[in-house]
Amino acid sequence: MNEKRDLKIQAIENGTVIDHVKAGQALNVLRILGISSAFRETISFVMNAPGARGKKDVVKIEGKELSVEELNRIALISPKATINIIRDFEVVQKNDVVLPSYVEGVVRCTNSKCISNSSEPIKSKFSVLQSEEEGVSLHCLYCEHVISEEIAENLL
Amino acid sequence: MKDFSREEIDYVLDAAEKLEPVARGEERSRLLDGKIVSLLFFEPSTRTRLSFEVATRRLGGQVLNLGSVEASSVMKGENLADTIRVISKYADLIVLRHPLDGSAQMAAEFATVPVINGGDGSVHHPTQTFLDLYTIRRESHLEGLKIAMAGDLKYGRTVHSLCHALSLYGAEMTFVSPPELRMPPEIVRSLRKQKIRVKETDSLEDIIGDVDVLYMTRVQRERFPDPDEYEKVKNSLRVTGDLLKAADPDLKILHPLPRVNEISPEVDETPHARYFEQAFYGVPVRMALLALAMGVIE
Numbered sequence: 463m464n465e466k467r468d469l470k471i472q473a474i475e476n477g478t479v480i481d482h483v484k485a486g487q488a489l490n491v492l493r494i495l496g497i498s499s500a501f502r503e504t505i506s507f508v509m510n511a512p513g514a515r516g517k518k519d520v521v522k523i524e525g526k527e528l529s530v531e532e533l534n535r536i537a538l539i540s541p542k543a544t545i546n547i548i549r550d551f552e553v554v555q556k557n558d559v560v561l562p563s564y565v566e567g568v569v570r571c572t573n574s575k576c577i578s579n580s581s582e583p584i585k586s587k588f589s590v591l592q593s594e595e596e597g598v599s600l601h602c603l604y605c606e607h608v609i610s611e612e613i614a615e616n617l618l
Numbered sequence: 619m620k621d622f623s624r625e626e627i628d629y630v631l632d633a634a635e636k637l638e639p640v641a642r643g644e645e646r647s648r649l650l651d652g653k654i655v656s657l658l659f660f661e662p663s664t665r666t667r668l669s670f671e672v673a674t675r676r677l678g679g680q681v682l683n684l685g686s687v688e689a690s691s692v693m694k695g696e697n698l699a700d701t702i703r704v705i706s707k708y709a710d711l712i713v714l715r716h717p718l719d720g721s722a723q724m725a726a727e728f729a730t731v732p733v734i735n736g737g738d739g740s741v742h743h744p745t746q747t748f749l750d751l752y753t754i755r756r757e758s759h760l761e762g763l764k765i766a767m768a769g770d771l772k773y774g775r776t777v778h779s780l781c782h783a784l785s786l787y788g789a790e791m792t793f794v795s796p797p798e799l800r801m802p803p804e805i806v807r808s809l810r811k812q813k814i815r816v817k818e819t820d821s822l823e824d825i826i827g828d829v830d831v832l833y834m835t836r837v838q839r840e841r842f843p844d845p846d847e848y849e850k851v852k853n854s855l856r857v858t859g860d861l862l863k864a865a866d867p868d869l870k871i872l873h874p875l876p877r878v879n880e881i882s883p884e885v886d887e888t889p890h891a892r893y894f895e896q897a898f899y900g901v902p903v904r905m906a907l908l909a910l911a912m913g914v915i916e
Binding site: 573575576577578580581582583584602603604605606607 | 620697698699716717718719720721723724727738739740741
């Protein structure tokens with residue numbers, strides 16, 4: 463089974479593997495990391511792969527070790543993701559993503575009257591909170607609007 | 619407003635009380651001598667602008683008005699950040715009124731002088747909350763207060779921030795509104811979490827005998843798609859001489875103004891009516907905020 467799955471997504475020599483991404487969020491992981499078509503290294507991902515804890519996405523980024531700050535943004539859309547840093551085909555470091563307490567320029571405020579959605583030279587700014595009942599929520603530091611459901615849909 | 623602790627609010631209200639004789643013109647002050655206050659109002663607001671202007675002049679300062687937005691560089695496409703950076707070079711303090719939410723926060727990031735939020739968007743109008751608190755303290759009491767807020771509690775920003783501020787003093791609150799305009803449930807939940815006693819009703823008769831302060835707000839026609847519905851609601855929440863027969867003799871009625879017909883004119887002559895005094899209290903409160911922000915009083 464493992465061999466079969468490895469065929470779907472090749473092992474990487476050096477780089478970052480983001481595992482246990484919430485099913486369907488792989489493309490948003492790339493967006494949140496700011497990885498666009500200008501990125502020159504190999505990126506591979508699987509979506510909706512069967513795993514022990516249900517379906518998941520996996521993203522592999524060749525030749526780039528992303529910073530902790532960049533990786534922790536993933537927690538906004540997939541709080542259970544894990545990060546594996548690979549060197550010479552070996553996992554040299556494995557971490558869970560940690561929800562940041564503050565994000566800037568990552569998500570658009572969903573209040574259309576918020577100053578951060580105007581043509582002013584500013585980036586959106588949110589404090590990040592997590593509660594048992596409501597999960598992850600973003601609190602706009604300009605207009606105090608709260609985003610909880612639609613974080614993935616409003617990535618910048 | 620949520621950034622202020624009870625101690626900080628009391629500090630501002632104490633400063634306002636000391637400046638009240640100056641606000642009434644009974645004493646003279648040169649606290650803002652040589653200072654220029656820029657009033658940047660990007661949307662109309664008679665009371666707020668005038669009371670800031672009076673507050674500045676009573677303290678011996680000078681006022682720089684933006685004038686009409688149509689004639690300014692804003693119409694040439696200048697962004698607010700640049701306007702703020704430029705005005706920071708001309709004035710010692712900026713009072714900003716702007717239609718977008720969070721604009722005052724942004725202005726404070728770009729300004730090199732203090733910025734006072736004179737109302738931004740639909741959420742914040744902190745100087746109104748300070749003057750409401752000051753009025754309650756002067757005309758009634760903040761400690762152990764029983765207050766009813768009536769009218770449009772769904773969209774009214776003044777009542778939302780007043781609720782939060784009064785929760786710091788442990789006030790008992792009753793919300794009186796038609797079902798369509800009830801206080802947002804998240805505010806009620808948050809008050810109850812803070813162990814604040816909250817009641818909700820749609821009738822002024824039910825509560826008029828049991829509150830120290832009745833804070834009325836305007837129900838706006840544009841909130842109702844059906845004009846008949848508006849007429850019905852408009853007349854259900856009306857303070858009249860008849861209603862006040864059942865009120866406590868010490869009941870004080872406040873209103874952020876302008877009113878339409880939610881308080882009938884016969885009420886104006888009763889000792890309950892304190893809304894015009896409330897409008898005056900905007901002057902000492904704004905004097906205190908100007909003087910504290912510019913560091914001319916401690």
